[in-house]
Each structure stands twice: as C-alpha cells, then as structure tokens.
Amino acid sequence: MGFSMKLRMIAAALLCFTAVASPNLKTFTATYGPFNSSYYEIFQLENSAAVANDTLQLTTDYMANYSTLMNQPLENQSGRVMLKQRFKLWEQGYNETLDRVASFNSSFLFNVYPLGRNTTPGEGLAFVIAPDTYIPANSFGQYMGLTNFSTDGSPESRLVAIEFDNIKQEFDPDANHVGLNINSIISTVNASLTPLGIEIAPQGEVKYYNVWVQYDGINKVIEVYIARQAELHGETPSRPDSPVLKSNLDLREVLDQYSYFGFSASTGFGVQINSIYRWNLTVDSYDLEDKHSLLKKTLFVVGVGVPLMMAVTGYYYLRKKRSFAQSRYTILLGELKRLPGTPREFQFKDLKKATNNLDEKNKLGQGGLGVVYRGHLQDENLEVAVKWFSRETIKAQDDFLAELTVINRLRHKHLVRLLGWCHKKRKLLLVYDYMPNGSLDAHLFTRASDNKPLSWDLRYKIISGVASALHYLHNEYDQRVVHRDLKASNIMLDSDFNARLGDFGLARALDKEKTSYTEAEGVVGTLGYIAPKCFLTGKATQLSDVYAFGAVLLEIVCGLQPGTRIGAFQFLVDWVWSLHREGRILDAVEERLRDEYVVDEAQKVLILALACSHPIANKRPRTHEIV
Numbered sequence: 001m002g003f004s005m006k007l008r009m010i011a012a013a014l015l016c017f018t019a020v021a022s023p024n025l026k027t028f029t030a031t032y033g034p035f036n037s038s039y040y041e042i043f044q045l046e047n048s049a050a051v052a053n054d055t056l057q058l059t060t061d062y063m064a065n066y067s068t069l070m071n072q073p074l075e076n077q078s079g080r081v082m083l084k085q086r087f088k089l090w091e092q093g094y095n096e097t098l099d100r101v102a103s104f105n106s107s108f109l110f111n112v113y114p115l116g117r118n119t120t121p122g123e124g125l126a127f128v129i130a131p132d133t134y135i136p137a138n139s140f141g142q143y144m145g146l147t148n149f150s151t152d153g154s155p156e157s158r159l160v161a162i163e164f165d166n167i168k169q170e171f172d173p174d175a176n177h178v179g180l181n182i183n184s185i186i187s188t189v190n191a192s193l194t195p196l197g198i199e200i201a202p203q204g205e206v207k208y209y210n211v212w213v214q215y216d217g218i219n220k221v222i223e224v225y226i227a228r229q230a231e232l233h234g235e236t237p238s239r240p241d242s243p244v245l246k247s248n249l250d251l252r253e254v255l256d257q258y259s260y261f262g263f264s265a266s267t268g269f270g271v272q273i274n275s276i277y278r279w280n281l282t283v284d285s286y287d288l289e290d291k292h293s294l295l296k297k298t299l300f301v302v303g304v305g306v307p308l309m310m311a312v313t314g315y316y317y318l319r320k321k322r323s324f325a326q327s328r329y330t331i332l333l334g335e336l337k338r339l340p341g342t343p344r345e346f347q348f349k350d351l352k353k354a355t356n357n358l359d360e361k362n363k364l365g366q367g368g369l370g371v372v373y374r375g376h377l378q379d380e381n382l383e384v385a386v387k388w389f390s391r392e393t394i395k396a397q398d399d400f401l402a403e404l405t406v407i408n409r410l411r412h413k414h415l416v417r418l419l420g421w422c423h424k425k426r427k428l429l430l431v432y433d434y435m436p437n438g439s440l441d442a443h444l445f446t447r448a449s450d451n452k453p454l455s456w457d458l459r460y461k462i463i464s465g466v467a468s469a470l471h472y473l474h475n476e477y478d479q480r481v482v483h484r485d486l487k488a489s490n491i492m493l494d495s496d497f498n499a500r501l502g503d504f505g506l507a508r509a510l511d512k513e514k515t516s517y518t519e520a521e522g523v524v525g526t527l528g529y530i531a532p533k534c535f536l537t538g539k540a541t542q543l544s545d546v547y548a549f550g551a552v553l554l555e556i557v558c559g560l561q562p563g564t565r566i567g568a569f570q571f572l573v574d575w576v577w578s579l580h581r582e583g584r585i586l587d588a589v590e591e592r593l594r595d596e597y598v599v600d601e602a603q604k605v606l607i608l609a610l611a612c613s614h615p616i617a618n619k620r621p622r623t624h625e626i627v
Contacts, residue, residue: 025102025284025285025286026284026285026286027282027283027284027285028085028087028281028282028283028284028285029280029281029282029283030280030281031278031279031280032278032279032280032281033054033055033056033109033276033277033278033279034054034055034277034278034570035051035054035055035056035276036051036054036570037051037530039051039056042083042084043056043081043082043083043084043262044080044081044082044083044084044133044134044262045079045080045081046079046080046081046082046133046134046135046145047077047078047079047080047135047145048060048077048078048079048616049079049080049081050079050615052570052574052615053275053568053569053570053574054277054568054570055111055275055276055277056081056263056275056276056279057079057273057274057275058079058080058081058125058145058263058264058265058274058275058276059074059077059078059079059265059266059267059271059272059273059274060079060273060615074115074267074271075267075268075269075270075271076140076141076267076268076269077140077266077267078135078139078140078143078144078145078264078265078266078267079135079145079264079265079266079274080128080133080134080135080145080262080263080264080265081262081263081264081276082128082130082133082260082261082262082263083260083261083262083281084133084260085260086258086259086260087102087258087259087260087261087283087285088102088257088258088285088286089101089102089217089251089252089255089257089258089259089285089286090102090217090251090252090257090286091286092257100217100218101215101217101220101250101251101252102217102251102283102284102285102286103215103216103217103218103283103284104213104214104215104217104261104281104282104283104284105212105213105214105215105280105281105282106127106212106213106214106261106279106280106281106282107210107211107212107213107239107279107280108127108210108211108263108276108277108278108279108280109208109209109210109211109229109236109276109277109278110125110164110208110209110211110274110275110276110277111206111207111208111209111232111273111275111277112124112125112164112166112200112201112272112273112274112275113201113206113272113273113275114201114203114270114271114272115271115272115273121166121167121201121203121270121271121272122141122166122167122267122268122269122270122271122272123140123141123142123144123165123166123167123265123266123267123268123270123272124144124163124164124165124166124167124200124265124266124274125144125163125164125263125264125265125274125276126144126145126146126161126162126163126164126181126263126264126265127161127162127211127213127261127262127263128145128146128159128160128161128162128261128262128263128264129159129160129161129251129255129259129260129261130158130159130259130260130262131158131159131255131256131258131259131260132260133260133262135264136148136151139264139266140266140267140268141266141267141268141269142167142169142185142266142268143185143266144161144163144165144185144264144265144266145264145265145266146159146161146163146181146185146264147159147183147184147185152183152184152185152186153183153184153186154183155183156183157183157184158183158254158255158256158259159181159182159183159254159255160180160181160182160249160251160254160255161180161181161264162178162179162180162181162211162213162224162245163178163179163180163181163185163187164178164200164211165177165178165179165200166200166201166272167268167270169185171186171187172187172190173190173191173192174192174194176192176193176194176198176199176200177190177191177192177193178190178191178193178224178226178244178245179191179245180222180224180245180247180249182249182254183254188247189245189247190245191244191245193226193244196226196244197228198226198228201272207228208228208229208230208231208232208277209226209227209228209229210226210227210228210229210236210237210239211224211225211226212224212225212226212239215249215251217251217284220248220249220250220251221246221247221248221249222246222247222249223243223245223246224243224244224245224246225239225240225242225243225244226240226244227239227240232277261281261283263276344419344420344421344431345420345421345422345423346419346420346421346422346429346431347422347424348422348424348427348429350377350379351375351386351422351429351431353378354375354376354377354378354384354386355373355374355375355386358371358373358386358388359373362374362375364385364438365439365489370387370388370389371387371388372385372386372387372388373385373386373388374386374434375431375434383434383436384419384431384432384433384434385416385431385432385433385434385435386429386430386431386432387429387430387431387432388427388428388429389428389429389430410472410473410477410481412468412469412472412476413498414465414466414468414469414472414498414499414500414501415469415472415500415501415502416432416433416435416492416500416501416502416503417432417433417500418430418431418432419431419432419433432502433494433500435492435493435494435500435502436493436494436495437492437493437494437495437497438492438493439488439489439490439491439492439493440462440488440489440491440492440493440499440555440556441487441488441489441491441555443493444488444555444556444559445488445559445561453559453590453592453593454497455596456593456596456597456598456601456602458497459556459557460598460601460605461497461498461499462491462493462497462498462499462556463499463553463556463605464499465498465499465500466486466491466499466501466549466552467549467623467626467627468627469499469500469501470483470486470501470545470546470549470623470626471623471624471626471627473545474542474545474622474623475623475624480542482540482541482542482544482545483501483545483548484540484544484545485503485529485548486501486529486545486548486549486552487529487548487551487552487555488552488555488556488561490502490503491552528551528561528562528563528571528572529547529548529551529552529562530544530547530548531543531544531547531548531615531617541617542622542623543617543618543620543622544617546612546620546621546622546623546626547612547613547614547617547620549612549626550573550608550609550610550611550612550613550620551572551573551609551613553605553606553608553609553612554572554573554576554588554606554609554613555572556605557588557589557590557602557605557606557609558572558576558588558589558590559590559591559592559593560572560590573609573610573613575588576588576606576609576610577610580606580607580610585603585606585607586599586602586603586606588606589602589606608621608626612626
C-alpha cells in the first residue's frame with residue numbers, strides 16, 4: 001500500500017471518529033457591522049441587496065440612481081441577505097432529552113428611509129429564517145422578498161419571518177405594524193406600532209430602531225421587542241421590559257431541520273431604502289456544520305497524532321521536493337519554447353547589467369507578483385522595464401507563464417509592449433517597453449508643491465486610451481481576456497502621456513465557451529476595484545473589469561483613490577452617488593482643476609463611472625458602449 005494511500009486512510013478514520021461525537025448543543029455567537037465589501041464572503045446577497053455606506057441595504061440607493069441612468073426603476077424591487085452559515089435547529093426524536101429546539105437571540109439596528117418619489121413609502125423589511133439563501137422570483141411589492149404569488153401560504157416555503165410592514169394590505173391592521181409570518185405574507189400574529197410612538201418609515205425624517213427577536217427552544221415561544229435609538233452612533237437603548245409581539249411557535253412544525261438566518265425587503269409602487277446597520281446573532285445549534293469547527297474537533301481528537309503525521313509527511317515531502325522542482329522547471333522551459341510567436345529570450349547577465357544588479361535606485365514599483373526595475377541595454381541603447389518575479393515558487397512560475405502567455409501576442413497601441421523574457425537559476429523576468437512618464441497614480445496622487453495636476457485634456461485622453469485597450473481585450477483579440485487588476489498604478493504613460501495598460505500578472509484568457517475565470521485561491525485583485533459579486537462567487541468576468549474601470553474613472557476625475565473615506569461614506573463611489581442624488585455631481589471634480597475642465601465631458605465621465613459601478617453585473621455597460 002502506498003504512503004499517500006495510508007495517509008488518506010488515517011485521515012478518513014479520524015473524521016469518522018469525530019462524526020460520532022456528542023450532539024450536544026453548541027453556541028454560535030457573532031456581531032456584524034459596520035459592513036464593508038468583505039461581508040460578501042460571509043453573506044449571500046440576492047437581487048437588489050448590496051453593501052453600501054457601512055450598511056446592508058436590502059433595497060438600495062444604488063438602484064435609485066440607476067432609475068435615471070439605466071432606465072432601471074427602484075419600484076418593484078426585492079432583496080435578501082442571508083448568513084451563509086446554516087444551523088441544525090433540532091434532533092430527530094421526541095424523548096425528554098431531545099424534545100427541545102435550538103434557542104436563538106437576534107438583535108439588529110435598522111432604518112427605513114422613504115425616497116420621496118411618492119407620498120407613500122413601501123413596502124417593508126423582515127428578519128427571516130429560511131431553508132436556503134436564495135430569494136424567490138417576483139417577490140417584490142407586498143411579498144417583501146419572502147414569497148411570491150405562487151408560493152405564498154404553501155407549507156413548502158418552510159420559513160418564519162418577523163415583518164416590519166409600512167403598507168396596509170387588506171389583511172393588515174394598519175400601515176405601521178410588526179407581524180409573525182409563517183410561510184406567508186399574511187401574519188399569524190401582528191401588532192400595531194403606532195400606540196408605542198414608533199413609525200417605521202416617517203416622511204422626511206431619519207429614525208433608527210433596535211429590534212430584539214428571542215426564541216426559547218425549551219418552551220417554544222418567540223418574542224419581539226423594539227426601541228428607538230436617538231442617533232446612529234449613539235448609545236444603544238435597553239431592551240424594553242415587555243415584548244411588542246409574543247407567540248407560541250414550534251420551529252419543528254415549520255422550518256427545515258437545517259436553516260439559515262438573515263433579512264429580506266421589497267419595494268412596490270412606493271420606494272424606500274431598507275438598511276441594516278448592525279446585527280448580533282446567538283444560536284444554540286445542535287450542529288454548526290462549520291468546516292472550521294470540524295477542523296478544531298479533529299485536531300482535539302488526534303492530539304499528539306497530528307504532529308507525528310506532519311513529521312512523517314514532511315520527510316516524505318522534502319524527499320520528493322527537489323526532484324519535483326527540477327522537473328517543473330524543465331516543463332516550464334519547454335512550455336516557453338512552444339509559445340506561438342515566441343518572444344525574444346534575454347540573457348540574465350545582460351538584464352543584470354542593465355539594471356545595475358537590480359539596484360534599489362532603479363526600482364520603479366512593486367506589486368504582489370514582483371518588482372519592476374528600470375534598465376538600459378547599452379549595446380542597443382534601449383530603455384526597458386524589467387519585471388522580476390520575486391517569489392521563487394511554483395505559483396510564481398504559473399503567474400509568470402500566465403502573464404507571458406496572455407500578453408505574448410497582444411498588439412494594441414494602448415497596451416504596454418512585451419519585449420521578451422528571461423529564465424535563469426530560478427530567476428523569472430519579463431522585459432517591457434520603458435514608460436518615461438511612469439504610472440498614472442503617481443500623477444494623480446502626488447501632492448508636492450512643484451507637481452502640477454494633470455490637465456483635463458490629458459485626463460480625457462488617458463480615459464479614452466484605457467477604454468480602447470479594455471475593448472480590445474474583451475472583444476477584438478482572438479481570445480477574450482479579463483485583466484483582473486485594472487487600476488491607476490497599472491496604467492502607464494508614455495512620453496506623450498498616452499495611456500498604456502500594463503501588468504498582466506493576473507490576466508487570464510477565457511476558453512471559448514467560458515464567461516468567467518475562477519482562481520483556486522479565491523478572489524484576487526485590489527480592494528476598491530473588485531466588483532462586489534466577485535467576493536461572493538470568486539469569479540472574474542469582463543463585467544468585473546468594467547467595475548474596476550469605473551473605479552479608475554473616479555480616480556482620474558476626483559483625484560482620490562477608491563478606498564477614500566469621505567465623511568460618513570466608506571468608499572469614494574458612495575460619495576459620488578450622494579452628490580449625484582443631490583444634483584451636484586460636478587462637486588466631485590478634483591479641486592486642483594478649479595474651472596479648467598470641460599463641464600459636459602466631466603459630467604459624462606462621472607455618470608459613466610457610476611454606471612460601471614452598478615452592483616448588479618449585467619446592468620453595467622459593455623466596452624463598446626463605453627467607447
């Protein structure tokens with residue numbers, strides 16, 4: 001029996017041992033918020049839901065802006081945000097030990113803000129427990145993202161929700177109430193909030209409310225409490241002594257044994273933003289089904305056995321590593337030789353001499369994949385940029401080959417031109433044209449007293465060049481290419497300030513039938529330029545490149561980086577959205593330009609940037625529309 005097979009058998013035995021561990025209740029507790037793009041990894045966001053302005057927006061003001069930009073109304077929208085972690089809420093059987101359901105406590109701060117288009121806001125939001133993380137189709141309007149016309153009232157829905165409804169339907173007590181919903185938008189129990197002085201969606205006023213939803217799994221009783229919080233960042237009020245709603249509820253009769261927690265909301269003819277600012281959740285679950293907790297249990301059970309296994313494995317690995325690495329380099333060289341239209345192979349000694357032994361003084365920049373140096377090939381009187389892949393690993397070799405493969409045959413006046421490559425003693429280098437005016441970010445964000453801002457004409461010229469390059473990659477090259485790292489620091493400027501898109505270390509060519517590329521190690525790129533959906537799916541597409549292009553447009557016009565926090569706005573794009581809503585989008589133009597820009601062009605570029613930043617990928621413009 002082979003060594004690797006023995007390891008697999010040992011691991012399988014250990015996992016089987018942990019699988020029969022005691023099913024005692026385990027407590028999950030977490031606090032979420034303020035919210036940023038990292039939460040796309042934790043939550044499943046459906047339909048109009050998005051992370052914006054430090055909140056979970058179930059129906060979002062992004063959509064409000066697009067009603068004028070993309071003919072996409074905010075009316076009749078629905079959104080759902082669900083925690084990806086699911087919970088086992090009971091064990092099978094009804095003896096004295098098992099006759100209890102998982103208890104939970106959920107508290108959250110929410111705000112409902114009517115957008116003022118109509119006299120009546122709508123429709124409301126709900127805390128929901130459901131069998132999956134997905135939202136039903138056509139669940140807008142009165143359905144609050146919970147059910148739809150065909151599923152409402154069906155036991156197949158398997159959901160429980162606490163609704164905060166601000167529209168009166170024929171089955172509602174009024175237009176300002178809380179209700180317990182079981183598989184339906186018609187509440188089994190409800191209570192008006194008006195006698196408590198609570199108004200869910202007051203016109204022209206922002207109010208914040210704390211909600212506590214508590215479920216006793218022994219007595220099988222659910223209670224809901226609500227209290228107003230005076231200010232967003234003010235002191236959290238104490239939970240009231242009496243619940244606004246209380247009801248008997250046996251979750252076993254309604255929910256799936258394994259279920260998910262989260263929120264949903266909708267709009268109808270009336271529109272509003274439904275926002276969650278923070279969320280605390282505690283669940284006493286029979287099984288968290290969490291791979292991390294499984295790993296912890298496994299480590300606890302095996303004790304000393306794991307270090308022993310690691311030692312044996314380590315010896316085996318080291319013994320094989322050298323021969324494997326050598327064969328890997330041989331394969332790499334063979335792949336380089338077989339590249340179509342193989343670019344020039346440089347001698348390492350020549351590049352070493354050209355860069356003065358990779359002197360720090362010649363360093364042009366550094367990224368996650370390597371360092372770029374300025375070099376001068378004396379025999380050819382040629383200025384070059386030499387990219388050295390600093391990580392001497394198999395992953396670095398794959399990155400090197402991927403960049404070389406993608407850019408090898410690209411030919412476009414707005415792409416940095418590849419001159420050749422070098423591979424020597426595990427040193428991996430690519431050689432490019434040298435760009436005398438450096439990278440775009442140096443011109444945008446350098447604030448030295450003698451540094452003049454880029455003129456508007458040059459900025460517009462650069463924008464046009466990058467748009468042309470992106471269109472070439474997506475549509476005009478014989479393969480569709482996703483760049484995956486479009487940002488100001490990867491846009492180079494030649495002697496005439498023509499834009500040259502560079503750094504193809506993360507770029508990938510898509511196979512004929514594919515529309516996306518998934519990295520095994522997860523989402524890659526730079527925060528602020530990564531489309532929100534990428535955090536959820538881990539997939540890069542042409543439309544995620546368009547999102548990054550939108551971030552670049554804002555950089556160029558505003559002179560600020562995408563992650564710049566302005567007042568209460570977490571990202572630059574949120575601030576520009578706010579200005580656009582208020583009808584003063586030109587306030588976003590960099591102050592250093594003063595009045596020396598073309599108003600019509602600046603306004604057009606800013607609106608295009610917002611269109612490219614749409615949180616829903618298929619609402620973004622394609623490159624031919626951009627150009």
